[in-house]
Amino acid sequence: MTGGGCCAPISEAALDPAAAAEGAAVFKALADPIRLRLMSIIASAGGELCVCDITPQFEVSGPTISHHLRVLREAGLVDCERRGTWVYYWPMPDRLRWLSALLSTPEPSAASR
Amino acid sequence: MTGGGCCAPISEAALDPAAAAEGAAVFKALADPIRLRLMSIIASAGGELCVCDITPQFEVSGPTISHHLRVLREAGLVDCERRGTWVYYWPMPDRLRWLSALLSTPEPSAASR
DNA sequence: AGTCAAGATAGATGTATGTCGAAACAGGAG
DNA sequence: CTCCTGTTTCGACATACATCTATCTTGACT
Numbered sequence: 001m002t003g004g005g006c007c008a009p010i011s012e013a014a015l016d017p018a019a020a021a022e023g024a025a026v027f028k029a030l031a032d033p034i035r036l037r038l039m040s041i042i043a044s045a046g047g048e049l050c051v052c053d054i055t056p057q058f059e060v061s062g063p064t065i066s067h068h069l070r071v072l073r074e075a076g077l078v079d080c081e082r083r084g085t086w087v088y089y090w091p092m093p094d095r096l097r098w099l100s101a102l103l104s105t106p107e108p109s110a111a112s113r
Numbered sequence: 114m115t116g117g118g119c120c121a122p123i124s125e126a127a128l129d130p131a132a133a134a135e136g137a138a139v140f141k142a143l144a145d146p147i148r149l150r151l152m153s154i155i156a157s158a159g160g161e162l163c164v165c166d167i168t169p170q171f172e173v174s175g176p177t178i179s180h181h182l183r184v185l186r187e188a189g190l191v192d193c194e195r196r197g198t199w200v201y202y203w204p205m206p207d208r209l210r211w212l213s214a215l216l217s218t219p220e221p222s223a224a225s226r
Numbered sequence: 227a228g229t230c231a232a233g234a235t236a237g238a239t240g241t242a243t244g245t246c247g248a249a250a251c252a253g254g255a256g
Numbered sequence: 257c258t259c260c261t262g263t264t265t266c267g268a269c270a271t272a273c274a275t276c277t278a279t280c281t282t283g284a285c286t
Binding site for chain 2: 010011012013014015017020021023024027028030031032033034035036037039040041043044091093096097099100101102103104105107108
Binding site: 168 | 231232233234235236
């Protein structure tokens with residue numbers, strides 16, 4: 001990955017094709033209901049979370065959860081570590097902040113339109 | 114549908130399945146390089162933009178741009194109006210702000226740089 | 227009316243993606 | 257070492273999606 005996270009908000013300047021491709025790849029990781037919920041569960045946990053505590057919250061099979069976690073990890077949104085039998089996941093807040101900044105838009109407080 | 118735009122950031126509380134589905138649908142609209150660039154071009158234009166000024170900036174065919182604009186419109190990210198021969202698009206900033214707020218994450222410490 | 231141009235829609239096609247069951251892998255416990 | 261449990265990887269399948277060409281719609285102009 002290029003490292004990313006360096007662009008102005010899209011309401012200030014248009015993205016060049018390369019930046020758009022990089023941003024779209026991360027949004028794609030969040031563009032699935034299960035993955036977005038996974039991300040919110042991990043991000044709101046306040047620390048790390050065992051896969052064994054995550055999987056039962058969903059209706060889909062274990063391999064499917066594992067697949068979605070991998071997508072989130074490859075997008076740089078979470079990271080994980082195996083400790084003994086269990087695997088723990090935690091969020092990567094910088095990546096979330098980058099996306100949030102990309103989409104940020106000034107309030108129409110006193111002005112135009 | 115919940116009406117949208119009412120949830121706490123994902124780093125504060127996990128999304129319920131319905132909210133995750135709604136959020137994922139909007140992220141999916143931004144999960145394509147061409148659509149994300151389209152969105153940034155429209156959002157940074159400072160007003161409305163004619164399709165005829167947008168299409169030449171891309172390497173794909175007109176119908177493809179039309180298709181992507183429709184996806185953005187159905188996601189509530191832009192809106193459009195026909196005036197005479199031309200069609201004009203403008204951004205819906207509330208929707209962008211909602212996504213940005215969803216992903217916002219507190220800084221780990223007092224920021225500075 | 228006829229013609230032209232801008233955009234949108236329809237249909238077709240190749241590729242990507244979500245899901246599963248089965249199998250492999252990694253560690254702990256007997 | 258052998259078994260058992262938690263997690264990932266593999267292979268297969270059905271559906272969804274991006275893109276194209278061809279066609280339709282809308283409005284302007286002669």
